[in-house]
Amino acid sequence: xxxxxxxxxxxxxxxxxxxxxxxxxxxxxxxxxxxxxxxxxxxxxxxxxxxxxxxxxxxxxxxxxxxxxxxxxxxxxxxxxxxxxxxxxxxxxxxxxxxxxxxxxxxxxxxxxxxxxxxxxxxxxxxxxxxxxxxxxxxxxxxxxxxxxxxxxxxxxxxxxxxxxxxxxxxxxxxxxxxxxxxxxxxxxxxxxxxxxxxxxxxxxxxxxxxxxxxxxxxxxxxxxxxxxxxxxxxxxxxxxxxxxxxxxxxxxxxxxxxxxxxxxxxxxxxxxxxxxxxxxxxxxxxxxxxxxxxxxxxxxxxxxxxxxxxxxxxxxxxxxxxxxxxxxxxx
Numbered sequence: 001x002x003x004x005x006x007x008x009x010x011x012x013x014x015x016x017x018x019x020x021x022x023x024x025x026x027x028x029x030x031x032x033x034x035x036x037x038x039x040x041x042x043x044x045x046x047x048x049x050x051x052x053x054x055x056x057x058x059x060x061x062x063x064x065x066x067x068x069x070x071x072x073x074x075x076x077x078x079x080x081x082x083x084x085x086x087x088x089x090x091x092x093x094x095x096x097x098x099x100x101x102x103x104x105x106x107x108x109x110x111x112x113x114x115x116x117x118x119x120x121x122x123x124x125x126x127x128x129x130x131x132x133x134x135x136x137x138x139x140x141x142x143x144x145x146x147x148x149x150x151x152x153x154x155x156x157x158x159x160x161x162x163x164x165x166x167x168x169x170x171x172x173x174x175x176x177x178x179x180x181x182x183x184x185x186x187x188x189x190x191x192x193x194x195x196x197x198x199x200x201x202x203x204x205x206x207x208x209x210x211x212x213x214x215x216x217x218x219x220x221x222x223x224x225x226x227x228x229x230x231x232x233x234x235x236x237x238x239x240x241x242x243x244x245x246x247x248x249x250x251x252x253x254x255x256x257x258x259x260x261x262x263x264x265x266x267x268x269x270x271x272x273x274x275x276x277x278x279x280x281x282x283x284x285x286x287x288x289x290x291x292x293x294x295x296x297x298x299x300x301x302x303x304x305x306x307x308x309x310x311x312x313x314x315x316x317x318x319x320x321x322x323x324x325x326x327x328x329x330x331x332x
Contacts, residue, residue: 022291
């Protein structure tokens, strides 16, 4: 039996991910609200993180699921047949988005979002008669927009933002040759700078801990990428040496969990980078799984994007607030 090193096991685990045709990810921050508040304890009172926002971030979960006709590593934008995204908070789901077939579906729990951010929005019942599409959004109902319409609107915005006399730039992409160069560069840096430790577990579970000084790792990686800068998508800017000097050179550890050789979770300990003695537990956690098939929600109302925006600006948002609500301003 081949005796693989920890680095080789991780390489194989990531290769397996690339060959999958469906994947799901769940991203969350392993930190409580008090820890997040402590991170900006030295900032001005007006700039401090509100309690509601700290609670939202500490309990937020971002879930993404995708399905493609090809292996993920070979897929372009047009190869994905269904994608879904969901943002959950301390009181349940806040936002949900699905792209299935020719339509893009979305809904939002506006009341929970307002509570979580400390900026309450009006309920659907508070809106004056007339608005249709935006009222359904406020009511938390599913609405759908033709994906082609969204793409056309995006292209129009790109044309407006493009320099006069120039065509909007194409979507940033990496060709297969450049992708292979980037992966090779990354693996070379990891092999040189990262220390690995392995530990077994029950039922085919294995933990691989990878530790490296943050600034050293980023500097080495950027140095490897600079010769490839002309092959990167337009607008991609690598950090300067001066910017890299501002990154703390403390060691950061990533804990990879493998189940029968497949990657199931990554936890990156960021507490050492916080430079605050009060921050004891701060980690970014990504859980990986098999992608579920996103389905079109039943009962979604089709809306036109221009009608939705018109409702928002003309009758939906502006008509929901009285003049006094703008004149009062913040209390205290």
